Amino acid sequence: MRQAEALLTWFDQHRRDLPWRRTSDPYKIWLSEVMLQQTRVETVLPFYNRFLERFPAVEDLARAEVEEVLALWSGLGYYRRARQLHAAARKVAEAGTFPSTVEGLLALPGIGAYTAAAVASIAFGVATPVMDGNVERVLSRVLALDEDPKSGAARKKLLAKAAELLDPARPGDSNQALMELGATLCSPRRPKCLLCPLLSGCRAAREGDPESYPIPKVKRDSERHRLLVAVVEDDSGVLLFRRPDDSTLLAGTWELPWITRERDGVPEPGEPGEVLAGRYGGRWTIGPRVGGVRHGITYRDLEIDVHRAELAWGGEVREGMAAGFFDEAGRANLPLSSLVGKVLAAVPRPGATPSAEAPARRFRSRRR
Numbered sequence: 001m002r003q004a005e006a007l008l009t010w011f012d013q014h015r016r017d018l019p020w021r022r023t024s025d026p027y028k029i030w031l032s033e034v035m036l037q038q039t040r041v042e043t044v045l046p047f048y049n050r051f052l053e054r055f056p057a058v059e060d061l062a063r064a065e066v067e068e069v070l071a072l073w074s075g076l077g078y079y080r081r082a083r084q085l086h087a088a089a090r091k092v093a094e095a096g097t098f099p100s101t102v103e104g105l106l107a108l109p110g111i112g113a114y115t116a117a118a119v120a121s122i123a124f125g126v127a128t129p130v131m132d133g134n135v136e137r138v139l140s141r142v143l144a145l146d147e148d149p150k151s152g153a154a155r156k157k158l159l160a161k162a163a164e165l166l167d168p169a170r171p172g173d174s175n176q177a178l179m180e181l182g183a184t185l186c187s188p189r190r191p192k193c194l195l196c197p198l199l200s201g202c203r204a205a206r207e208g209d210p211e212s213y214p215i216p217k218v219k220r221d222s223e224r225h226r227l228l229v230a231v232v233e234d235d236s237g238v239l240l241f242r243r244p245d246d247s248t249l250l251a252g253t254w255e256l257p258w259i260t261r262e263r264d265g266v267p268e269p270g271e272p273g274e275v276l277a278g279r280y281g282g283r284w285t286i287g288p289r290v291g292g293v294r295h296g297i298t299y300r301d302l303e304i305d306v307h308r309a310e311l312a313w314g315g316e317v318r319e320g321m322a323a324g325f326f327d328e329a330g331r332a333n334l335p336l337s338s339l340v341g342k343v344l345a346a347v348p349r350p351g352a353t354p355s356a357e358a359p360a361r362r363f364r365s366r367r368r
């Protein structure tokens, strides 16, 4: 049996039953592809269902405010995806039709080569191969590719192999089959080669050490950062700031005020109150340390000193930001950085949190 045929036969027998596989609606397929980037299927499922309950069609998403979209995304991380999804939905709604070609999809905000190929092949039957982390691993092993799979030359070989495995009559299924194989059998550790439909043509399995592919990339050294996080509370909740929309990281998410105090043991200049004032405005009085938290973000290892603090200001915040006091119920409706819950859990509670309607007080920056 040809490899492409063996792959599809295996997929037909073993595919997981997932909601985005029961539809040919490009909007729903696109949503699943965006949510699944860097996120596991089990994590995505409840978010996907909730999102579609609220926004069943691309026009519903286009009409929504971005704040509501970000709040529904809260917990999935990588909020930039949600903002771009929303921006792209507006373009699709404006055009009145969903682009059905790779080129048309690539013209939408936030849609890269992988998503364009996935949506085009799955929703519209375009015979184009996809390349994600799973496919890269499977095919690096099948070819026993002895070079960095991200390099231009390796990419070409991987895409050529993916195209060879594509059945032109069922390109979406062929692509999903390769991704499914990477997600289930051809795992990073202990791949289940004996169950694999590609075993007879897999060079890495024949060599006896498939785990050694793809060639590992050189790891970036980790950095140790010491942060100070300031917890300002009043009767209506905890003070949070919204990151500006043009932030490179976590744009539009809400965070506790924080500053870096040390990088790899080297102190940062400035007195904490002044540095906080420089970033957020107002006059700060830093109280005692009340707890500590460890947190990892990509290559950064964060050690966080949590302090109570007081802020004197007139409610005016830096341009592009917003701020407000939020109780627990209010925070549940915000796109929050994952650190907020961790830090607040480390703050000793003198009594129960008041349950005022949130946000009790909210401020926006003044436009100049």
Ligand code: SF4
Pocket (backbone or CB within 6 Å): 138, 141, 142, 185, 186, 187, 191, 192, 193, 194, 196, 197, 198, 199, 202, 204, 205, 210
């Ligand atoms: S035979 Fe093993 S290493 Fe090769 S593709 Fe299949 S699961 Fe991966």
